[in-house]
Amino acid sequence: MQDRQKQILIVGLGLIGGSLALALQGFENYLVVGGVRSQVTYDKAVERGVARRVTFDPAAELPGADVVILCQDPQGIMDFLRDNRDKFRPGSLVMDVCGIKTAIMEAAKCLPETVDFIGCHPMAGKEVSGIDNAEATLFRNTHFIITPGEHSTPEHLDLLRRMATHCQFRDVVPTTPQRHDEMIAYTSQLMHVIALSVCDSEELFSCMGFEGGSFRDCTRVAALDVPLWTQLFSLNAPALSHVVEQLEERLRAYRLAIQSGDRAELSAMLEHAAGRKKQRNFEQARGDDVHVAF
Amino acid sequence: MQDRQKQILIVGLGLIGGSLALALQGFENYLVVGGVRSQVTYDKAVERGVARRVTFDPAAELPGADVVILCQDPQGIMDFLRDNRDKFRPGSLVMDVCGIKTAIMEAAKCLPETVDFIGCHPMAGKEVSGIDNAEATLFRNTHFIITPGEHSTPEHLDLLRRMATHCQFRDVVPTTPQRHDEMIAYTSQLMHVIALSVCDSEELFSCMGFEGGSFRDCTRVAALDVPLWTQLFSLNAPALSHVVEQLEERLRAYRLAIQSGDRAELSAMLEHAAGRKKQRNFEQARGDDVHVAF
Numbered sequence: 001m002q003d004r005q006k007q008i009l010i011v012g013l014g015l016i017g018g019s020l021a022l023a024l025q026g027f028e029n030y031l032v033v034g035g036v037r038s039q040v041t042y043d044k045a046v047e048r049g050v051a052r053r054v055t056f057d058p059a060a061e062l063p064g065a066d067v068v069i070l071c072q073d074p075q076g077i078m079d080f081l082r083d084n085r086d087k088f089r090p091g092s093l094v095m096d097v098c099g100i101k102t103a104i105m106e107a108a109k110c111l112p113e114t115v116d117f118i119g120c121h122p123m124a125g126k127e128v129s130g131i132d133n134a135e136a137t138l139f140r141n142t143h144f145i146i147t148p149g150e151h152s153t154p155e156h157l158d159l160l161r162r163m164a165t166h167c168q169f170r171d172v173v174p175t176t177p178q179r180h181d182e183m184i185a186y187t188s189q190l191m192h193v194i195a196l197s198v199c200d201s202e203e204l205f206s207c208m209g210f211e212g213g214s215f216r217d218c219t220r221v222a223a224l225d226v227p228l229w230t231q232l233f234s235l236n237a238p239a240l241s242h243v244v245e246q247l248e249e250r251l252r253a254y255r256l257a258i259q260s261g262d263r264a265e266l267s268a269m270l271e272h273a274a275g276r277k278k279q280r281n282f283e284q285a286r287g288d289d290v291h292v293a294f
Numbered sequence: 295m296q297d298r299q300k301q302i303l304i305v306g307l308g309l310i311g312g313s314l315a316l317a318l319q320g321f322e323n324y325l326v327v328g329g330v331r332s333q334v335t336y337d338k339a340v341e342r343g344v345a346r347r348v349t350f351d352p353a354a355e356l357p358g359a360d361v362v363i364l365c366q367d368p369q370g371i372m373d374f375l376r377d378n379r380d381k382f383r384p385g386s387l388v389m390d391v392c393g394i395k396t397a398i399m400e401a402a403k404c405l406p407e408t409v410d411f412i413g414c415h416p417m418a419g420k421e422v423s424g425i426d427n428a429e430a431t432l433f434r435n436t437h438f439i440i441t442p443g444e445h446s447t448p449e450h451l452d453l454l455r456r457m458a459t460h461c462q463f464r465d466v467v468p469t470t471p472q473r474h475d476e477m478i479a480y481t482s483q484l485m486h487v488i489a490l491s492v493c494d495s496e497e498l499f500s501c502m503g504f505e506g507g508s509f510r511d512c513t514r515v516a517a518l519d520v521p522l523w524t525q526l527f528s529l530n531a532p533a534l535s536h537v538v539e540q541l542e543e544r545l546r547a548y549r550l551a552i553q554s555g556d557r558a559e560l561s562a563m564l565e566h567a568a569g570r571k572k573q574r575n576f577e578q579a580r581g582d583d584v585h586v587a588f
Contacts, residue, residue: 123506143503173503183504186497191508194488196567197544201537203480204570208578209437209467210477212417214485217511222571230561237552243495244549248542250491255538258531267524273490276498277516284502 003029009065011035011058011080013045015126016097017071018134021050023167025136033061044131062087067159069120070096074231078107090114093156097122099184101147101177103235108149116156119147119177121184122169129225137168144169147177185239192229193244195222297323303359305329305352305374307339309420310391311365312428315344317461319430327355338425356381361453363414364390368525372401384408387450391416393478395441395471397529402443410450413441413471415478416463423519431462438463441471479533486523487538489516 006029010021013034021032034051035058036042045054055061062068062084070077077096088094094117098104101119108117124142126133144164148157164172175183198204198215199222207215233240257266300323304315307328315326328345329352330336339348349355356362356378364371371390382388388411392398395413402411418436420427438458442451458466469477492498492509493516501509527534551560 123504125506125508142506145504171503175504180504183497183501186495187501187505187509190492191512193545193548194492194512195508195571196564197541197548198484198488199567199571199574200544201480201540203477203537204574205577207477207481208574209465210417210439210469210474211481212419212436214489214515215481217514218485218488219571220511221508222567223575224564224568226561226564226568230557230564233552233560233564234555234557237555241549241553243497244545244552246495247491248545248549250494251487251538251542251545254487254491255535255542258527258538259535261528261531263524263528266527267520270490270518270520270524270527273493273516274518274520277489277493277513280493280498280502281517283499 006030006066007033007061007064008067008069009033009035009058009061010051010069010071012037012071012076013041013050013054013131013134014071015129015131015133015138016122016124017069018045018050018131019124019136019138020069020071020097020122020167021045022048022134022136023139024163027163027166030067033058033065035061041131048131048134050131050134059084059087063089065089066092067163068092068094070094070098073228074098074100074103074235077104081107082110085110085112088112088115092116093118093159095120095160099188099232100235101180101184105147105149105177113151116152117149118152118156118160119149119180120160121145121180122167123188127221127223129228140168141170143171143173145173145175145180147175147180181236182239185236186243189233189236189240190243190247192221192224193233193240194247195219196224198222300324300360301327301355301358302361302363303327303329303352303355304345304363304365306331306365306370307335307344307348307425307428308365309423309425309427309432310416310418311363312339312344312425313418313430313432314363314365314391314416314461315339316428316430317433318457321457321460324361327352327359329355335425342425344425344428353378353381357383359383360386361457362386362388364388364392367522368392368394368397368529371398375401376404379404379406382406382409386410387412387453389414389454393482393526394529395474399441399443399471407445410446411443412446412450412454413443413474414454415439415474416461417482421515421517423522434462435464437465437467439467439469439474441469441474475530476533479530480537483527483530483534484537484541486515486518487527487534488541489513490518492516 008030010017013036021034024032032051034045034054096104105119122139122144124139161172198219302324304311307330315328318326326345328348390398399413416438418433455466492513
């Protein structure tokens, strides 16, 4: 008797979905199917051989999909879950790759109990989007954050870890949706708000020739996908507002110290923050770089 | 008749001075002499062959130096100029590499008219300092900003350009001290204040495992040389305070838009800033990347 061909369905072949499809090629005995919306993406996916098969109707593939990875934008993921909740294969593992988790985990509650939803957030990206920029090595050495559901099975968690290893993720970091969203507000969304705010300056164009590595690094992510990030910011408004306000307060404290002319006070502030950064670099180099509250 | 051996004296063999000494090896028929203060730096400079000769008494070398490059910290440069103003060789070119220019150009006014002082700021660096991290390729493809004096000669400007080319700088960007300090407040010092402020957060250690490239890039420069940056911030307090305050205001505007729940307004703000960044990337790629008001 021949085993049924196992399938991974990836819905959305943009930067992350396309990269996952490429990275998962050759994973055990799974075949990767890709779902797209536009003809342009379809043509590129077929030309690059991103998936074994590409379809405009991913919902029709759900009954045969052992693993589903939802790679649309947040609203697209929530809509897809709601519209297709009865079509998922019983016993299947469903994942997403969205940058916020509380709203997604809430939306996934519409799924029947026979379907195991595990929220996922690969901490990888680029400042450019779309299948053109997808690559199999995008996830190499990055963190793969997951928020398992209440009833996630050890078998599915193990399958997810094997997929993560195949994609060359550095580690799998389990956490809760709330903690994820608080942390991401600080480590990722705040960096994007900073980059945008710096680029709003009237000096952005006149300063050409005066920038070094720190300016390029800090502003890199400002060239973002506007509809996506409008959703991500809006769906995490309380946590994001909190960290932005904290940053405003700390910037103000540095400004007052600089304005005061009190070099001893300013030096003490720099010593404190620089010392923390050096300590963190040290811990990271030592490998103590995942403190997880699960 | 044999020509006298021309000499470049580099005072201070830290990250920048050490890298310049390495990069200037083989420059025309000049011999590089390095001045140091500590035995540790002396030993390392000799061991690595950073300069042809290393001395603890750079002031004694001034009468024979055709080019002097001052690579101490800002206060060290100003003190050296004041203490040795009558020892510089008549007709010599004196430069510095300090990250602020108004205070340095002011201090250089103590030099006799026979000495040509050109303020310089190589837009290169690392988050680590000292001769251990010096390398000949540090300046490759970076901007070399200069603030010539009122009486700087075409011959010296030409010599400086040849040295910059030898060090593989991308371009030489002339400007005024005031404009330099305003631009640097925005493109460099503000990036350091941001990185410090982000690292002051109580989440800095607990967020390990949740960070991606944007967090690493933005916080990289927080591990700074505290005495040096205390001087740099203090000597540019008005311009720096101004850009920090502007950033506080822009962050506040993003926070209010995020809190308001008005996605159309938030989207418009993101569209504006992201569009500016994309436009800037485009101009930079096209090579229109130096707009200089001299």
